[in-house]
Amino acid sequence: MRLSDATVVIRPRTTWEAMDLGVLMSQRHRRLLMTSWAIVTLPIFALLSAIFWDSPSLAVFIFWWLKPAFDRLPLYILSKSLFGETPTLNQALREWPRLLKPQLLASLTWRRLSLSRSFVMPVVQLEGLHGHAREQRLQVLLQRNAGAAQWLTIIGVHLESALWIGLMVLFYLLLPQQIELDWSWQTLITAAVQDWRWLEHLTNAFYALVLIIWEPIYVACGFSLYLNRRTVLEAWDIELVFRRLRQRLSTTALTLLLATILWVPGAQHVWAAEPVITPDSPRLLDQPLTSQGSKDSIKALLEQPPFKNKETVTRYRFGEEKTDTKTADDSKTPEWLKALLALLDSPRFGFLATLIEVLLWGAVIGGVGVLIWRYRDWLQAFVSRRPALKSKVARPLPQQAFGLDLNRETLPDDIAASAESLWQTDPRAALGLLYRALLSHLLHDHHMALKTADTEGEVLQRVEQLQQPALLAFSKTLTGHWQNMAYGHRLPPAHLQQELCDGWRTLFGPGAAH
Amino acid sequence: MLETTALPRKATLSPPLDTRHQVETPEGIDLPLRPAGLMVRALAFAIDLGLRGLILGLLFIVLAFLGKLGAGLGSILLFGVSWWYMVLFEVLNQGRSPGKQWMGLRVVQDDGTPIGWSASLLRNLLRFVDLLPFGYFLGAISCLQHPTFKRLGDLAAGTLVIYREQPLTRPQLPEATPLRPAFALTLPEQRAILAFAERQGELSEARAHELASILAQPLQVPAPHAVVALNGIARGLLGPA
Numbered sequence: 052m053r054l055s056d057a058t059v060v061i062r063p064r065t066t067w068e069a070m071d072l073g074v075l076m077s078q079r080h081r082r083l084l085m086t087s088w089a090i091v092t093l094p095i096f097a098l099l100s101a102i103f104w105d106s107p108s109l110a111v112f113i114f115w116w117l118k119p120a121f122d123r124l125p126l127y128i129l130s131k132s133l134f135g136e137t138p139t140l141n142q143a144l145r146e147w148p149r150l151l152k153p154q155l156l157a158s159l160t161w162r163r164l165s166l167s168r169s170f171v172m173p174v175v176q177l178e179g180l181h182g183h184a185r186e187q188r189l190q191v192l193l194q195r196n197a198g199a200a201q202w203l204t205i206i207g208v209h210l211e212s213a214l215w216i217g218l219m220v221l222f223y224l225l226l227p228q229q230i231e232l233d234w235s236w237q238t239l240i241t242a243a244v245q246d247w248r249w250l251e252h253l254t255n256a257f258y259a260l261v262l263i264i265w266e267p268i269y270v271a272c273g274f275s276l277y278l279n280r281r282t283v284l285e286a287w288d289i290e291l292v293f294r295r296l297r298q299r300l301s302t303t304a305l306t307l308l309l310a311t312i313l314w315v316p317g318a319q320h321v322w323a324a325e326p327v328i329t330p331d332s333p334r335l336l337d338q339p340l341t342s343q344g345s346k347d348s349i350k351a352l353l354e355q356p357p358f359k360n361k362e363t364v365t366r367y368r369f370g371e372e373k374t375d376t377k378t379a380d381d382s383k384t385p386e387w388l389k390a391l392l393a394l395l396d397s398p399r400f401g402f403l404a405t406l407i408e409v410l411l412w413g414a415v416i417g418g419v420g421v422l423i424w425r426y427r428d429w430l431q432a433f434v435s436r437r438p439a440l441k442s443k444v445a446r447p448l449p450q451q452a453f454g455l456d457l458n459r460e461t462l463p464d465d466i467a468a469s470a471e472s473l474w475q476t477d478p479r480a481a482l483g484l485l486y487r488a489l490l491s492h493l494l495h496d497h498h499m500a501l502k503t504a505d506t507e508g509e510v511l512q513r514v515e516q517l518q519q520p521a522l523l524a525f526s527k528t529l530t531g532h533w534q535n536m537a538y539g540h541r542l543p544p545a546h547l548q549q550e551l552c553d554g555w556r557t558l559f560g561p562g563a564a565h
Numbered sequence: 566m567l568e569t570t571a572l573p574r575k576a577t578l579s580p581p582l583d584t585r586h587q588v589e590t591p592e593g594i595d596l597p598l599r600p601a602g603l604m605v606r607a608l609a610f611a612i613d614l615g616l617r618g619l620i621l622g623l624l625f626i627v628l629a630f631l632g633k634l635g636a637g638l639g640s641i642l643l644f645g646v647s648w649w650y651m652v653l654f655e656v657l658n659q660g661r662s663p664g665k666q667w668m669g670l671r672v673v674q675d676d677g678t679p680i681g682w683s684a685s686l687l688r689n690l691l692r693f694v695d696l697l698p699f700g701y702f703l704g705a706i707s708c709l710q711h712p713t714f715k716r717l718g719d720l721a722a723g724t725l726v727i728y729r730e731q732p733l734t735r736p737q738l739p740e741a742t743p744l745r746p747a748f749a750l751t752l753p754e755q756r757a758i759l760a761f762a763e764r765q766g767e768l769s770e771a772r773a774h775e776l777a778s779i780l781a782q783p784l785q786v787p788a789p790h791a792v793v794a795l796n797g798i799a800r801g802l803l804g805p806a
Binding site: 057285407 | 581582603632637701705712753768780
């Protein structure tokens, strides 16, 4: 064992801090500790469950009872890794049978229920003490830290059960609802039949799982408590520094030489022996304002208004009340208490309860109001816009689409006739009139939600939604030719005039203006 | 500066484990915080739980006399105690609930500054996550596996439960003639020599001699006198205090 190889910082700690160091140690070798523990314990647990299939509680009890035997493996790993020789999983597992030999019977029988089990385990396993020597060693070790070791075990017991129940609850929560319905708790309790054995063994298995997490930590905490106790007892930290100091000094021969020359034994050379100058000692004594004088004046200043505001408050107090309570205390049931209780039971106090209730609700509502008022800008910016958009159903009808006026009043009475007459002189205006009239018709008679931003294609899609094949076909032809005309400047074929005007008349009636 | 007892050559491999958590301030000062682990925190929580139970039990007995008003006040009280007990104590009492105070703990932010309202509220609201699915299951697992022992609430709120610095008592040094050492001592070495003198009462006599004889050769004294010489140096370092 070379202290300078230790992988932990060696210094005396409080007992709780020592336990924390144990947790850290178990964290560093988490994987090795947990896998080795699982590899050792789980097969044994399975074996026990198989042997005692008919009495699951006995199986888990024996498993629990065997814990000190399992504990030796994590302790071996931790003690090796403390000085940087972390064993591999294989090495550790191969070592376990050998670790079991010393005093196994004792640790499984009369020492099993000792509360400081984890703390004293290293004495047997690492120091190899037994009999009287062990007793003496324990006496020394347990002088101080016995309480902490016992607390560790007590906390461990509670933690184990909390984690165990936690796993069960988790299991129950993850059950599909159908199965959960079938398993009413009553049947679980009453059914001591074969069918539920596996469930009990499953619950036991949860305990084995909990131990994989907790037991290495428990062993590590006990081990670090032991380390800490020995650090304090044997001043390991001091030894480390002393050894390093000697190493440093022996490397410099010059220092040694100087040491022989300058060594003056017994001289009253005390480094700090000069008159101690502390901030509190009087200074600046040779001038009018000494340090004491300035300190006094500072104190006087600090007592004055800007720093300290003294105020005398006079108010009335009920002097008699005290005597009242005193006399009342003498009798078994004080009169005033009775009166108070009677008063509180009376309907008047029912009213008071209602009043408080109202006040509380008022406070809640007021609080919500204040919150809303406080964040009104934020709410306007981020919350209210979308609903406001949705609520704007009654939008004003668009007056124009693609630059075409959609107002009914601007359209001539007989669209088809006007279009026919226009066709000869200005086919563009005629097509435009027809398209404009179609849009206006869709807008006003079919209440189509046209927007100024809609394109011709979108208008067609909306017409499709109306589910009127005739109207759709007409709209398609008209839109197509209108687009050709408007954007492509391509004249429609001559026969189209008749087709469109007839189409208009059949759809909207001969004289239909709209 | 904090001394570490492990050699630098080890430190490059992986830093030696310690329960100290260093926080560096903007001024370049290292604050050593000592995060508290699950065991002591569990005990502190148990104390708090018991205290809350006691308060609620007593007040409920009083309120039972008041009928409907009492029931209403009781539920307000239950709400207040269960949700605000920890928060109020932590914020208004320097991060110490009574249980933590008892166990010598306090809650601080990750950087060592006092805990504020939002952090305290957050870490105590998230208790209900730590509680899941039973009896602080998640909180315990997280606390055991985190290098600075944080439960989920601490992770979310960025807080740390640490040991409070306890006031030091002046240790008694054994009587000896003050000496000046013949060689320069670094700060850790001075501390070790002082600690040797201070802790001599706890050490067995044989062990004290064994320790002192390590330095007998550099001190140029015979091994049996090394203890006295070291005590003298410690006296010299301490001065006539």
